[in-house]
Amino acid sequence: MPLPPDSASPSPDSAPVFRVQVAVHTPVHSGVGGLLTYTHTTALPPGTLVRVPLGNRELLGVVWDSPADAEPVPNAQLKPVRSVLDGLPPLDARWRRLVAFAAQYYQRSLGEIALTGLPPALKDMTAEQLARRLAPKSKKLSKKAQAALDAQAVADAAAPAPALPPTIALSAEQQGVCAQMDQHPGPFLLYGATGSGKTEVYMQRVQQALLAATDTGFPTQALVMVPEINLTPQLLERFTARFAPQFGPQAVVSMHSGMTNPQRLKSWLAAHTGQARVLLGTRMAVFASLPGLQVIVVDEEHDPSYKQQEGARYSARDLAVWRARSQGAQVILGSATPSLESWHASEPADSGGPGRYLRLHMPSRIGAAELPRVRLVDMRQQPRKAVFSPPLIAAITERVQRGEQALVLLNRRGFAPVLFCADCNWKSDCPHCSAHQVFHKGDRTLRCHHCGFTQRVPHACPECGNPDILPLGKGTEQLEEELERLLRNVQRPDGNPARVGRIDADTTRLKGALEQQLDQVHSGEIDVLVGTQMVAKGHDFRRITLVAAVQPDGALFSSDFRAPERLFCLLMQAAGRAGRDGSYVAAQDSRPEMWVQTQDPEHMVFQALRQHDYPRFAQRQLREREDAGMPPFAFQALVRADARTQEAAQDFLRAASDAARQGELPHLDDVFLYPPIPMAMQRVADVERAQMLIEATDRRALQRFLHAWQPWLHWVRGQPQHKSLVRWLVDVDPQSL
Ligand SMILES: Nc1ncnc2c1ncn2[C@@H]1O[C@H](COP(=O)(O)OP(=O)(O)OP(=O)(O)O)[C@@H](O)[C@H]1O
Numbered sequence: 001m002p003l004p005p006d007s008a009s010p011s012p013d014s015a016p017v018f019r020v021q022v023a024v025h026t027p028v029h030s031g032v033g034g035l036l037t038y039t040h041t042t043a044l045p046p047g048t049l050v051r052v053p054l055g056n057r058e059l060l061g062v063v064w065d066s067p068a069d070a071e072p073v074p075n076a077q078l079k080p081v082r083s084v085l086d087g088l089p090p091l092d093a094r095w096r097r098l099v100a101f102a103a104q105y106y107q108r109s110l111g112e113i114a115l116t117g118l119p120p121a122l123k124d125m126t127a128e129q130l131a132r133r134l135a136p137k138s139k140k141l142s143k144k145a146q147a148a149l150d151a152q153a154v155a156d157a158a159a160p161a162p163a164l165p166p167t168i169a170l171s172a173e174q175q176g177v178c179a180q181m182d183q184h185p186g187p188f189l190l191y192g193a194t195g196s197g198k199t200e201v202y203m204q205r206v207q208q209a210l211l212a213a214t215d216t217g218f219p220t221q222a223l224v225m226v227p228e229i230n231l232t233p234q235l236l237e238r239f240t241a242r243f244a245p246q247f248g249p250q251a252v253v254s255m256h257s258g259m260t261n262p263q264r265l266k267s268w269l270a271a272h273t274g275q276a277r278v279l280l281g282t283r284m285a286v287f288a289s290l291p292g293l294q295v296i297v298v299d300e301e302h303d304p305s306y307k308q309q310e311g312a313r314y315s316a317r318d319l320a321v322w323r324a325r326s327q328g329a330q331v332i333l334g335s336a337t338p339s340l341e342s343w344h345a346s347e348p349a350d351s352g353g354p355g356r357y358l359r360l361h362m363p364s365r366i367g368a369a370e371l372p373r374v375r376l377v378d379m380r381q382q383p384r385k386a387v388f389s390p391p392l393i394a395a396i397t398e399r400v401q402r403g404e405q406a407l408v409l410l411n412r413r414g415f416a417p418v419l420f421c422a423d424c425n426w427k428s429d430c431p432h433c434s435a436h437q438v439f440h441k442g443d444r445t446l447r448c449h450h451c452g453f454t455q456r457v458p459h460a461c462p463e464c465g466n467p468d469i470l471p472l473g474k475g476t477e478q479l480e481e482e483l484e485r486l487l488r489n490v491q492r493p494d495g496n497p498a499r500v501g502r503i504d505a506d507t508t509r510l511k512g513a514l515e516q517q518l519d520q521v522h523s524g525e526i527d528v529l530v531g532t533q534m535v536a537k538g539h540d541f542r543r544i545t546l547v548a549a550v551q552p553d554g555a556l557f558s559s560d561f562r563a564p565e566r567l568f569c570l571l572m573q574a575a576g577r578a579g580r581d582g583s584y585v586a587a588q589d590s591r592p593e594m595w596v597q598t599q600d601p602e603h604m605v606f607q608a609l610r611q612h613d614y615p616r617f618a619q620r621q622l623r624e625r626e627d628a629g630m631p632p633f634a635f636q637a638l639v640r641a642d643a644r645t646q647e648a649a650q651d652f653l654r655a656a657s658d659a660a661r662q663g664e665l666p667h668l669d670d671v672f673l674y675p676p677i678p679m680a681m682q683r684v685a686d687v688e689r690a691q692m693l694i695e696a697t698d699r700r701a702l703q704r705f706l707h708a709w710q711p712w713l714h715w716v717r718g719q720p721q722h723k724s725l726v727r728w729l730v731d732v733d734p735q736s737l
């Protein structure tokens with residue numbers, strides 16, 4: 001795109017101009033710090049959005065600093081700011097503090113984090129376009145239309161104020177928790193069983209925040225975060241129903257990656273200007289501009305999706321805690337299965353714990369609902385090769401015949417994870433990754449879930465021509481097919497045949513598909529739902545009384561030390577979908593159940609699950625981690641390198657490690673640099689991946705070390721022998737190893 005000539009007229013040499021330091025994001029200027037200096041005819045308030053030239057491009061930037069004094073600057077050295085997006089109030093100091101902290105902590109440039117926090121649509125907008133976007137829509141109306149509007153306004157004014165939604169009477173536990181939140185500044189860890197009514201507590205706290213008076217006059221605001229997009233529509237509905245009557249139809253807005261750029265811009269502007277009072281969103285929402293922020297909720301705080309896994313690898317949960325503290329807002333982390341980090345942080349000080357969070361407990365489900373009874377099926381005692389053990393099928397059949405619903409969980413989509421030739425041992429390996437291509441029966445393809453490489457299923461073994469190639473292992477597609485077969489003669493109480501449905505990333509690719517499929521579950525059209533972790537958490541299903549995890553054991557063999565924690569959470573959350581409506585269960589004279597098919601029923605993960613005993617599980621895991629010196633008792637960072645060969649990737653890491661020693665970086669003695677190793681997924685899309693773990697017992701030592709190391713990493717990367725490196729990055733507090 002050709003650029004217009006500089007609009008700001010060049011000032012004569014040495015005329016006084018104002019220096020403006022601007023945070024911009026360019027890969028070239030991504031070193032830590034990363035402010036570029038421009039000039040302008042006036043000083044610009046920090047937080048102002050500007051468009052600045054860089055090379056032959058024009059970029060959006062945020063004014064970080066602009067001294068109020070003019071000074072003579074030789075014109076040739078510095079370029080002037082191209083335009084100022086002055087229709088928008090500047091981003092406030094608290095937002096800029098958050099960005100500065102995140103940039104420093106996660107070892108990224110200010111500009112990158114700042115731009116991460118802004119809606120993408122702003123990047124390409126001129127000042128005029130933004131002004132138009134901000135101007136109230138003033139369409140010329142016909143006389144008749146105007147008269148109708150006026151009449152409506154008169155009628156509105158005369159009508160009684162909209163009725164407040166009936167507020168639910170809080171349970172005793174909910175009241176107790178809210179009372180504690182009144183007394184204590186937080187942060188709070190709301191440890192509440194699945195179905196204990198945590199959402200109701202959030203709404204109560206949000207309501208209180210929205211009604212609070214401030215001295216700034218800016219409307220008070222709340223940020224509510226959920227781990228996944230698929231939970232936002234549901235929660236949006238609940239929050240809108242609660243708050244729109246009181247605070248206006250625009251009071252609740254959402255923000256997540258499933259929205260179009262114009263939609264995201266709209267939400268962002270509403271939050272920035274105070275029109276929106278509640279912002280509901282996924283991890284990206286943590287960076288939204290919310291000048292009136294009073295309370296932050298992080299629902300399902302244990303969820304790994306709060307950690308951004310690309311670009312700036314920030315933890316939205318951790319930043320939420322930081323943001324709340326730095327601006328005097330309350331923060332509530334909620335979960336039935338808190339992360340071990342948060343659980344540890346909430347160990348009370350009087351029993352020797354850090355006592356950094358206040359732990360609040362809601363053990364009981366709402367109403368008369370009880371937690372499901374957990375049944376472990378020892379698959380070593382079941383017919384070999386059975387996907388579903390006969391007792392599980394009998395239990396599902398019984399539920400369907402009574403008109404209840406069942407949920408079958410398997411965290412693997414597709415029909416089978418691999419195709420296999422028994423004659424020559426050929427396997428459907430992805431040619432570009434160290435992974436198998438997954439067999440999808442629906443469209444008869446082999447698909448790599450890592451790089452997307454897709455092929456038609458071969459008619460015979462590509463190696464030896466054997467026509468009998470076999471699927472190995474199970475995916476959700478196969479479970480669905482298998483259940484349809486097993487339940488084909490089962491009838492529901494209305495005489496119709498049992499209906500099986502499936503929800504996973506494959507069935508929900510199209511926009512609106514997930515909502516539609518969830519509606520089918522809620523309306524009772526589907527009797528047995530097969531799904532991945534997508535359906536295991538957060539959903540308030542009312543008629544599911546049985547949940548089954550059919551092949552959870554794989555996770556027990558993972559090399560990642562967080563694997564047991566992840567599995568336990570997933571199973572507890574899944575169990576939490578059964579029997580949520582106590583009166584329904586009672587009317588059915590039924591009892592909720594969670595089934596787990598496993599080869600290792602004695603494993604402590606399953607034993608703790610059986611007792612619904614998160615504290616015991618957490619205590620044991622934490623003890624192991626303390627003994628092994630792992631998080632939360634140690635702090636970690638990863639340096640990752642991608643290259644065409646594994647050798648090149650590891651060479652870079654070794655050189656980086658040598659540079660740290662030669663450069664005599666601060667705290668070198670307090671951090672431990674492990675040797676580089678290939679990543680568990682070693683090759684993706686023809687790129688070899690390696691990583692190097694850095695560990696310290698003191699967070700600040702690790703931080704200072706990383707900070708001092710950063711320029712060295714850039715320097716090493718610039719050396720000719722590392723030319724073949726594709727990319728490198730630092731991941732602070734990595735969530736998977
Ligand atoms: N005080 C109350 N009185 C009546 N019903 C309530 C009350 N509080 C919550 N509920 C209802 O109980 C159900 C479970 O509540 P909610 O969804 O808030 O649980 P949760 O703790 O967030 O569960 P999960 O962690 O499993 O997502 C919801 O249908 C909710 O409307």
Ligand SMILES: [Zn+2]
Nearest residue numbers: 430433448451
């Ligand atoms: Zn691949």
